[in-house]
Amino acid sequence: MPTRYDAPLALMRVALAQAARVSGLSALPDFNELLAELSGTALEGAARVARDVLSPLNGVGDATGSRLTPDGVLTPAGFRDAYGLFCEGGWPALAAPAEFGGQGLPTLFGAAATEMWAGANLSFAMCIESAVGAVETLRHHAPDGLRASYLPQLVSGEWTASMCLTEPQAGSDLSTLRTSATPEGEHWRLRGRKIFISWGDHDLSANIVHLVLARAAGAPAGSKGISLFLVPKLQRNGDGSLSANDVRAVSLEHKMGIRASPTCVMSFGEREGARGWLIGPLNEGLRCMFTMMNHMRLGVGLHSTGLAQRAWQLAREYAQERLQGRDAAGAQRPIIEHEDVRRMLLGMKALTHACRCLAYTAAALLDVASIATDTALRARAQARLGLLTPLVKAWCSDCAVEVASLGVQIHGGLGYIDECEASQIYRDARIGPIFEGTNYIQAQDLLVRKIIREDGTAFEELLVQMEQDARALDTVAGLASLSEGLRAECAELRGSTRELIRTSGTEAQLARCVAYPFLQWLGVVAGAWQWALTAREAAATASDPAARALLDCARFYAQQLLPRARAFARIVANGADPVLAPRLGEL
């Protein structure tokens, strides 16, 4: 009995309000009224689209997959119609500026919608996310002419976008990329091959706007010679008509999951060269592309949250129906009454809500950084966002893999069968820690770039805030373990980080050796922080069953999940030697 994704509106409203508060967004003028309005009917509207339009296609998308034909890539049955309905509803670019036809809503609200699209249908959600990221990138970096020519169609959903970075020899390290760009009048001709291009070709939209990293003729070698180009699938002719550009998908990958999302090998310039237009300054392509990358990284966190939520929902439904074992009176019991199933369901829920709150907080910081008039406030939001972006990308995607695995386990043998959506979620989730910068790259970004190179400034501010928020819990009965545990971890994190900063000049390898366990440590602590915030609000209405459930879940987090921090802290304290001592041949 396949069920449909139901957006967890109550938990989303908790997370939206909490993110607005903790980011400072709710202190900005006019914001609270807007958020209250959006959290009502608009959120419900998005939930209906996710449930009725996107969710029913998730299974067929997995079973069929997109396929390459001589006419290009065809998506699974139903995807085109769904995309049409999605665009009619004005959902493609909620947070895009009104000037280009967008609704101009806060990124924070867009975050909740993004979670829903992924919870219903991750493959579909990925197509949307690329377009939204391209809108942001063009808005910030493209010249006026390109913006006018491309943004309205991207915002309306008439056109979609892809992000073309990876080449066979250039994955995590983009400095070696070879795709070339030769100037030709006001445009360029691009030649090269890109791999792992999500939604690089498909039939949902007539045109696809590729954002392509390439090396301009005569540019320096390495990462300082990379520029960003806009290469449309259909190019605009002088008379405004559209004709095919020299770009095509030459093959598709067969993947473990996200099978409806076509992962293309894209060939640019097999004939006369693909026409492209420069975005941003020459040789500053990586910087411009980072607008897109940061957007996509936050997107991975939101998508992972949606997947985790769906995994929990499926597991809970199954656990309520599946009978095994008997109670004291001899009646068969649904497995949701079994202690270990309770443990797994609570773990799934506690991790998922922590991911959601953390990812929404990052989205709210994006809003503060762009809306606030106070420059100091904007700068602080930007610095905090810089910390949270890699954390959200990596920690939420790791959590989604874990939560999806628990979902499979609750289903037992059924969870291993293709027809079971829990199995699809497990396979879909595994891409999260890999793409948009592997989770190790996120860990290195967090510890080396965002903490050590900044002398820990923004990080120490985060610790102070977490400690304050923990102290505010002291008056809540039954949550001492969360309050005390969180404060203790903050103190340990402070000491550990100061030591890492102190020794970073002489021991450059140390940070790289401990970056990943450090990220895992901070992730589980930041999750406790988000639960502390949730619990404080819930305590005000503790007689309400929903609030009571939140308090119970916060306690579960404190007593079953936060203890993991002790392991990560020790691993970080044990330093680089365990990793570096073995010779290469011994690995």
Next chain:
Amino acid sequence: MPTRYDAPLALMRVALAQAARVSGLSALPDFNELLAELSGTALEGAARVARDVLSPLNGVGDATGSRLTPDGVLTPAGFRDAYGLFCEGGWPALAAPAEFGGQGLPTLFGAAATEMWAGANLSFAMCIESAVGAVETLRHHAPDGLRASYLPQLVSGEWTASMCLTEPQAGSDLSTLRTSATPEGEHWRLRGRKIFISWGDHDLSANIVHLVLARAAGAPAGSKGISLFLVPKLQRNGDGSLSANDVRAVSLEHKMGIRASPTCVMSFGEREGARGWLIGPLNEGLRCMFTMMNHMRLGVGLHSTGLAQRAWQLAREYAQERLQGRDAAGAQRPIIEHEDVRRMLLGMKALTHACRCLAYTAAALLDVASIATDTALRARAQARLGLLTPLVKAWCSDCAVEVASLGVQIHGGLGYIDECEASQIYRDARIGPIFEGTNYIQAQDLLVRKIIREDGTAFEELLVQMEQDARALDTVAGLASLSEGLRAECAELRGSTRELIRTSGTEAQLARCVAYPFLQWLGVVAGAWQWALTAREAAATASDPAARALLDCARFYAQQLLPRARAFARIVANGADPVLAPRLGEL
């Protein structure tokens, strides 16, 4: 470039010798000479079969899968020929008694072979494992006539076997099973439907011997009315000829992994009833089937070890070839030089070797329990085996999922592609924690049946031995963290378990709430114990590069993996309340 599975002979020899020592097997007469002999050419022979016969079929098995036709289930191309070669080599039942045509080798040696079959091709290995388990079960429980009629063919591999337990309503809880058996002269007629039957039908062997749990006419309800029957696919007629029995596969599952292993829905008795013969006493089928189940549980541990080893091998090969990033001189570096890839590879290796040593130890205890003439020694071995069986099944299968996931991560985007064997290993590994009794069932068996109900006797003996073995490491330079860490955890485990035993009368739910984290705790500690044993031997020849590598890996385990014990200990200490406090509707 697909590579072939290479059995880690050196590590296997370390584990074989270690398991023989720690189990007491090496103290039995004549054993050491035999093991030395087997660890030489016999081990190499098995490794060749695994590499040259089974490994090349692993990818095609995944891509094609077995399929159901009107003539029954057909295995992927090449499997029949491979099975023929496998039988010609005499590999199906190494450890089976000579009286039925087996080689009578120790179970311990069979364990190393079993690891190899799975490392090369898990689907194939599962078919072998069922037959070996069936031989054990028939040998212990079947009447002489049945043994004479079926064992020689099973031992030679001419026939194979399946284990038929699960029904749609009866999975973890077998008490509700409905398949019926009606007496008819000296045999029975069985009617019912079984699901999730691995290798329930196929074309590798002419005949398949099904071991089927069913309820005899007039038997009591619940688990006390279940009997075990032998139901052959082809029944023997009076003249010795064979004719079809009333049993067939009616459908196959499409699964996440182990796709060459046909997972069948089996229908018994659609016409006149399937002819079956009783194995063991009437209504004692569960007890008899436990011979098979315990064998299969140890098999899961060995298979998981093989998968983990293969995941490490693939990841290491890829990391040696894949260039990303540059060294100080500007030359491109293989990613095996990257700190985080080193961390992941070492973690994979450290976990895999711990799993191997633990699983081999269980196999060696099986030998002691059947070979030793001293009854007290046999009883101790049996009790220790009772502890280790659930631990090996659950901990090794959880480790294999983790190790396979690290393998995917090292491959980056490639690890998400079907053609990449790392991706197959990840999907194959996920069944381990589910089948042959979910890992929670193992955890409950370990903590409630094997520890609490036995008043901790065998468990305290295990703790004493682990402490002794830790102390023996004190003289080894650089391994204080392992020695001290292991002893500290043993002390904590002792205190925690005594408390659980003390309160078990009044708090029956507590043990079920903490059983899983308890198993995880003991698993990571037992892994440290195995590394302590390995390190002590390696220290004697520390100038040897292989021994040095083992010492480095032992240190890695102590400093990066053993710290997890601190988290599990806290979770266990936090008790049942986090799990039980929420009302059902709040989950």
